[in-house]
Each structure stands twice: as C-alpha cells, then as structure tokens.
Amino acid sequence: MIVHSKFVVGEFVPRVLGPFDAVDYTCYEAGHTWDSSCVSTWIGIFRGGMIYSLKLYTTFYLLGAVWKLMSKETDKKKLAKNIFLSILRSSVFLASNAASFIFFICAYRKIFGKFHGVFAAIAGFASSFFSLMLEKKSRRGLLAIYVMNHAIESVFNMAVSRGYVTPIKNGQMYLFALTNLAYMSLFRGSSLPPYIQNLFEKVLGSEESKIPRAAVNQRQNQVVNPQSQMQQSLMKAYKYLMNLLNAVGPRVPACQHQDSCSAYMAKSAIKYFSIGYVLQVLLNYRNIFRAFVQRKASLLVKSLSNFQLAKFMCAYVSLFRILNCLLRWLFGRDHPEIFGGIAGFFAGLSSKFFPNISITMYAFAKLLDIFCMKAVAHNWLPYFPNFDILVYSLSLGVLFHDALFEPQNIRPSYWSFLKGLSGNHFPLIFRKLLDKYGTKASKFYPNFVPNLDPKNVKTAEVKQILLLHGKWP
Structure with missing residues (x-):
C-alpha cells in the first residue's frame, strides 16, 4: 500500500523513500534555489570556486616553494612560472569540480525528468571524474587518498546514524x-x-x-654558534645527563x-x-x-x-x-x-x-x-590504469551525496571547505524537500525555506510548503 505524504499540525511530514524512489521537484526548487537559471548558476559557482581556490592554492604552492628557494641551484624565474601555472591549473580543476556537480544535477533532472535518491552520488561521481583530468597526474594520487579518508569516515558516520554499527570508546x-x-x-x-x-x-x-645507514658523527661538522649564558647552562645540563645515562x-x-x-x-x-x-x-x-x-x-x-x-x-x-x-x-x-x-x-x-x-x-x-x-607489485591484484581517478570519483560521489542529503555526517572541516568552494551556496539547498529520504537532510538548517520565484515554481507540493512558511504570495 502506498502511503502518501501529508501535512500534520502545519508541518510537512514525508514518508521515507528508497534510493531509487523519485520526486518531481525541479533543479531550481530543490537545488540552486538562489538563481532560477541553470547556466547562470554554473557560471556563478565556477566564479566563486575560482576565487576560493586561488586563495587556497596560492598559499599551498607558495609554502612549497619556500623549500625550493633554499637551494642555490633553483631557477627562480622558472620556479615562479611553474608556481603560477600550477596555481591556475589546480584552481580551475577545483572550481570545475564544484560547478560541474551542479551541472550534472541539472542534467540528471533534464534527462530523467525526476530526482532519485542516488542522483547526488551519480552527479558527484561524474563531476569528479571529468574535473580530475584537468589536474596534474602527479597530484591525482594524493588527492584520491585525501578524499578517500574523508569518504571512509563519512560512510562510518552514516552507518552509525542508521544504527548499523556502534562507536567504540576511544575508537580513533x-x-x-x-x-x-x-x-x-x-x-x-x-x-x-x-x-x-x-x-x-x-x-x-x-x-x-x-x-x-652508517652513523654520522655530527660533532665533526658542527658549527659552533655564540650562545647565551642560559643556553650554555642548559647544554651543560643536557650533556651531563646524557653522559650519566650512557655511563x-x-x-x-x-x-x-x-x-x-x-x-x-x-x-x-x-x-x-x-x-x-x-x-x-x-x-x-x-x-x-x-x-x-x-x-x-x-x-x-x-x-x-x-x-x-x-x-x-x-x-x-x-x-x-x-x-x-x-x-x-x-x-x-x-x-x-x-x-x-x-x-x-x-x-x-x-x-x-x-x-x-x-x-x-x-x-x-x-x-x-x-x-x-x-599487492599489485606481487601480482595479487590486477593493475588498473587511472585507478586514482576512480577512487577520487567514488569518494567524492559519497561526499557530494552527504553534502546534499546528510551534511551532519561529513567531517566539520570538510563541510566548511565545501561551503567555501561553493561560494557558501551549499547551505541554500532546499533540504526540507530531501527529508523524504529519511536522512535528516535539513538537520543543519531546520528552519531554512528559500525565497523562490513563484513564476518558476512548478511542483504543487513545493507551493504548499512555501505557503505554510509564508513564502508564497
């Protein structure tokens, strides 16, 4: 028997849907609520993501350059050029990842005419797969490991929230x-x-x-620097203690x-x-x-x-x-x-x-x-070319799913990162509509109801929710 959604005491109480159950919301109603235009949204997310990424990667690459500048053999002009190109390339990759995620959400709705519970994971996988190809090959493995550890933790938190596992005290x-x-x-x-x-x-x-390795006697090449009286006293005490312990x-x-x-x-x-x-x-x-x-x-x-x-x-x-x-x-x-x-x-x-x-x-x-x-080196596992791209895409598929359906299960620092990368637009997703899937999607933003343009609201259910919260003319 099908149990239809209903309103109880002025609140919307949805039935729990499965991952392959469909809802009829448009991408504007449930997703990019701040802008009714899909194209304008993609451009805006990319622009905001570029600004955020340029700040992030400028710091990252400049800190890495400090070590290289210590070497006298470093070509400073070449280093500066490489840093500039690396910052630009990595920023384009990261901003594209965020923008293409919204693009694939809109594309999913256009293709299937509806949203299913798996749409965010599919959009996250596709956007990550294509965007990582923009990044340097030497960085793909590191990025894959970085997001994989976040995804593993998120999956564990999802299992805990569903009661499948019980956390162990001091488990970390x-x-x-x-x-x-x-x-x-x-x-x-x-x-x-x-x-x-x-x-x-x-x-x-x-x-x-x-x-x-062969032990090196550091005392032979040690440069004696002028020391304060306190430093000399501390060194004497340290040497005395070491001599005593050696004796x-x-x-x-x-x-x-x-x-x-x-x-x-x-x-x-x-x-x-x-x-x-x-x-x-x-x-x-x-x-x-x-x-x-x-x-x-x-x-x-x-x-x-x-x-x-x-x-x-x-x-x-x-x-x-x-x-x-x-x-x-x-x-x-x-x-x-x-x-x-x-x-x-x-x-x-x-x-x-x-x-x-x-x-x-x-x-x-x-x-x-x-x-x-x-395992691959010993032929225990087959070698998969571009396996790092697959790991990265699967991991971000999980994380992007959580970003829409259950952000409470993402590590707080990574959720802050995703918000910054989206130009702080991720919190503006209409998660009350996604509560139907039983993931407590609106837990972080229980009172948020967007100001949607009535001309672009197509779904009767969305109109009713907006009317209940005084957001419908």
Missing part, C-alpha cells in the same frame, strides 16, 4: 594504534615507499631500519644505536617534547596574539600551557624506541618486523594525548594505498 585511538602497527612493521623491515621510509628514519632513527644505562647487544638504551630514549623524549611544544605554540599563535592585544593574561597562560602535542610526540617516539630495545633485550636478538609492529601499536596509543581524526584517517587511507600497491 585504537585505529591509529593498529594503523601504526602496520606502518612500524613495514618501517622496521625497510619496506615502506622511499619517501615515507626516509621520513620515519628522520623521526624514529635510522638505527631502527632493517638496513641502518650507567644498559646496552643491549642487539641494538644498533651508539648510546645506551636509556640515553637513546631520553634524547628522543627531550627533543620531541621540545619540538611538539614549539609546534603547539605556533598553532596557537592567534590566541597568543589576541592575548597580547587584549591584555588577557589568562588566555596567554592557557595558550602557553597546552602540552598535548608535546606529550604525544614525546610519548610516540620514546615508547617506540624503548619497547624495541626491551624486546631485543628479552629475546637476545632483533626481529625487526615483529618487534616494530608490537612497539608501533603501543606507541600509537599515545594519540590519546593529541586525538586528531584528520591525521588518523589520512594515515589509514595511505596505508590502504601502500597495501594495494604491494
């Missing part, structure tokens, strides 16, 4: 720990891609690689590092606690600046007493080092992949000090990419 921490288990097993076996392997070697020490600390024969195990751990603890604290202060620069301007001592103290990132970095590196040393001592030899995985898991639990879903999900998505590449 355990996911990071398990992801780190895999990374550290590969790292200790020197099996990671070279650029990731080098990054971990710089942080955790090349001594922990299966093929450790009395245990040395495990299976370990590759030159210092005693206790000094080996202490060095990492002091170094990365300091680095983490400095980074945290830099991240809080706005609050610190405001504290000075407004002369708020309490805000300054709060900003300078945040040790979350410092504790995370200190615990992460120190736990990894000391657990590897402990396991080598217990077994009398080194098992790089096994010991690396065990130490990596417990080191990953240090994310409790600095929980960050963006870092966790990106690391997880990148790990999936590494495993896929290894």
